[in-house]
Amino acid sequence: MLPYVEALVKEIDMFHRDAPRCTSTIYFGGGTPSLVPVESLKEIFSALRDSFSVPDDREISFETNPEDATPEYLEGLRELGVNRLSLGVQSANASELTLFNRSHTFGDVRHAIHNARNAGFENISADVIFGIPQQTMISWQDTLKRTLDLAPDHFSIYSLSLDFGTPMRAWVMRGLLPEPDSDLAADMYEWGDEELSRCGFEQYEISSWAKRGEQLAVNSKRFECRHNLQYWHNDPYLGLGAGAHGYFNGHRYSNVISPSAYINRMETRNMSFRAAKPRRISGDAVEIRNDNFEISPALAESILIDRKTEMDETMLTGMRLTKEGVAKERFRKRFNVEMDEVYVREIGELKGRGLIEVDDERVRLTKGGRLVANYVFEKFV
Numbered sequence: 001m002l003p004y005v006e007a008l009v010k011e012i013d014m015f016h017r018d019a020p021r022c023t024s025t026i027y028f029g030g031g032t033p034s035l036v037p038v039e040s041l042k043e044i045f046s047a048l049r050d051s052f053s054v055p056d057d058r059e060i061s062f063e064t065n066p067e068d069a070t071p072e073y074l075e076g077l078r079e080l081g082v083n084r085l086s087l088g089v090q091s092a093n094a095s096e097l098t099l100f101n102r103s104h105t106f107g108d109v110r111h112a113i114h115n116a117r118n119a120g121f122e123n124i125s126a127d128v129i130f131g132i133p134q135q136t137m138i139s140w141q142d143t144l145k146r147t148l149d150l151a152p153d154h155f156s157i158y159s160l161s162l163d164f165g166t167p168m169r170a171w172v173m174r175g176l177l178p179e180p181d182s183d184l185a186a187d188m189y190e191w192g193d194e195e196l197s198r199c200g201f202e203q204y205e206i207s208s209w210a211k212r213g214e215q216l217a218v219n220s221k222r223f224e225c226r227h228n229l230q231y232w233h234n235d236p237y238l239g240l241g242a243g244a245h246g247y248f249n250g251h252r253y254s255n256v257i258s259p260s261a262y263i264n265r266m267e268t269r270n271m272s273f274r275a276a277k278p279r280r281i282s283g284d285a286v287e288i289r290n291d292n293f294e295i296s297p298a299l300a301e302s303i304l305i306d307r308k309t310e311m312d313e314t315m316l317t318g319m320r321l322t323k324e325g326v327a328k329e330r331f332r333k334r335f336n337v338e339m340d341e342v343y344v345r346e347i348g349e350l351k352g353r354g355l356i357e358v359d360d361e362r363v364r365l366t367k368g369g370r371l372v373a374n375y376v377f378e379k380f381v
Contacts, residue, residue: 004242004259005040007266009047011240011296023052025059025227029086030243034068038076045080059084059226061125066104069112074119084123084225085116086156092143096132099168099177106146113150123223125154130192131185132160133168133177140188141195148199153223155201155209157192159185186371205232206320206365206373232321233330234314242298253295253302262298269297311335311342315363315380319356319373325364339363346379 001009026048036044048054061084062077069087077085091097092106109126116124126147130140147155160180162169171177193203201209210223230237239246242262244255256262295302305313314334318326331339340347347363350356355369355376369376 001043002040003263005036005043007263007298008044008241010266011298012044012047012051014296015051015238015240023048023054023058025061025230026054027061027227028082029061029063030241032065032068033062034064034073038073038080041076041080054081056081061086061225061227063088064112065102066108066112069108069115071115071118074115074121078119078121083121084125085121086125086127087112087116087152089126089143089147090129091132091139092146093135093139096135096139096143099132100129101167109147110150113152123154124152125156125225126150126152127156127158129158129160130188131180131182133172133180135180135188137184137188137191141191144192144195148195153211154225155196156207156225157189157209158207159189189371203322204324205229205322206370229321232317234310234317246295247305248295251295251302251304254300255296255298256300265297307335312380315339315343316377319363319365319376319380322365322370325362327362329361343380350376350379 054060060082062082063086064073065088069085074085087109088102089106089109090100090102092109094105097104113124128143128147130143144157160168162172162180168177172179193209196203196209200212202212203209204224205228208225208228210225227237234247236247238248239253239255242255242259243257246253256265311331314331315326318324326339328339335342347356347358350369351358354366355372356363357366365373365376
């Protein structure tokens, strides 16, 4: 067994003792999970099924690079139970892919989707990026149209973020690349939404579009990413592995980033849960509280989330859901208080600016509000 896989299996085994046994989704992502051989994935899946209940209808997503999506690899994923594929397309333009240090071509994307369909994947998501330095509207339109021609079932569309420590940010700061044009990026976002809607996709989250049900005579929710919906509902989830983030036992936590440090922690320390019994709060959501938070030897940082912070985060994440927004009844059941009582000032100001719409059932962003979503979110931080 590979050392990293062995460490991950140990951490999975630790969780099953006190964590809720039934999973609603599983997501392999962050980093490059498609670098892990299928034989090693079998060991991980075996540990997951030993520790948790994984019914056949559960969404199991897997991120992959286009160049890794060979027929053999994808068939192996399907045999393991993976039923949703997230493909890192990023761009159809070779020079833009070079900026991201990507080794694949758009031809690799075409072959990857072909191979995935042949392997039996009926739910394929394409990740693309706009707002890239030197990217033109024509280049962006070409990327989206060519990707649409490959008929994925879901799109995740992200505006480029120049994060600290990334090479591209350093190039921009040194003047080697122009700073992205925010006005042009907003135009790209609006055009992308219109084009996807015209092609039968429905936006359900700021960065996410799913194929509409009437296109296939099935419920459109089939193609919404159920795993990500847990984030936007601010429900608990477990993060496992190097660099993983989770929300469990009333804490937001993260593991050590370095794979070698992660392996070393799992090999040399023996720490177990000290978790309270879960308490159901609404639907499938579970709330667990315990101030003595020791979740894994790989733990790097944890923050106890108090009740007001939990309410703020529920508003912030829920606002990302463009159709659903934050449901007032769901908020009331979770916190035993009316949303309008807690956020009367914030809701009044944002509604007055035309950034949110409010009715008896929910609060959600307007179309204009989506373009300045970070401003809206700041009101709940």
